[in-house]
Amino acid sequence: MSAEISPDLRFTRTLAAFDEANSHDPRQELDENGVAVAYEVLYARRMSQMLQRFCPQASEALQLAAHSQHIERWTLPRELYSFDRKGYLQWRSDLKLRHASRAGEIMLAQGYDSAMCERVAALLKKEKLKSDEESQALEDVICLVFLQFYFSEFSKAHDEAKLIDILQKTWRKMSEAGHQAALSLPLTDEEKTLVAKALA
Template sequence: MANSNKLELAFLLFDKANTKDPNVEEYLGKAYPKELLYAIRMTEKLNTFKPDASEALKLTARCQHICRWEIPRESYEMNRAGYLTWRQDLKKFHAERASSILKEVGYDEETIEKVRFLLEKKQLKKNEDTQTLEDIICLVFLEFYFEPFAHGHPEEKIIDILQKTWRKMSNEGQAAALELPLSKKSLTIINKALNS
């Protein structure tokens, strides 16, 4: 099977898994399973930010949150230690779920291992694909999820999260973030975070 056909089939199977998300998000008057919409946004952002991305990176962007609802945050202690454990468990869970689909599609072990490596966010700031994935994650968060998130949290927490997000990004990612179609309110708090 040609790689482009494999990629399309992998996307189809990732999306099929994510259509089972019971959480729904409205976007432009249409209801989507939450993680399906997130996956589509990740692919679209990667295509814009890095159109020549490797196949492993394209696959990873599409399955980065695959079936995330199956391990809810509430099933862990609601403190920092619980949050960090949840995040680590999610990385392993996504890697396992994605690997089984990639094997089904017929990807070779090398590609599957690359996707696992990226899903586990290894060598951030050192590996180019890992860094690009992190940039895409941050850009999608800032464009689509930041404002609703900010609405329900105190400003000092938002500023802290923005500063941490900014530090994770490359110079190219930071430049792309400043070009996002953000509201005046979001831009104001982002500028405050970057200048404090």
């Protein structure tokens, strides 16, 4: 009988399997060192790194959820849905279900039991967001990653009123700990000004 895989090795292999799945993303982005990386591989890396800084005591389930937050996201493009609020909300809802399902498939293949898969799925689906501390922590990390790495590019496509509205909505999703972390991010002067206007 073969030896049972160690929990640490199972965790490491699962993160690698998430990355392998995301490596097929046709989009690429330059990382902080100027190296081209599959878009969702880089996003997963940023999520894990931000989680480590924001919540260094994060459970294994929360770490797995953070790394698989956008698992194979490109396979369900926004263009498949109507370009109104109803279409956007349906797309976001379907993404949560797809991410939860795909993460669970990969985790089962790496030896996790159904209970752990269900816990990660619950986090990815943002169940009990305000009452589940881990679900809220994941939401905080998502918002922090957006603000640090994606808000600048996002801001180029929208006017100030729209950006302030987005910042206010992002702020409402976050906990007080998330707010404090957001205020310490290395934002540009322009971004800091927008945040200040959003919070005024």
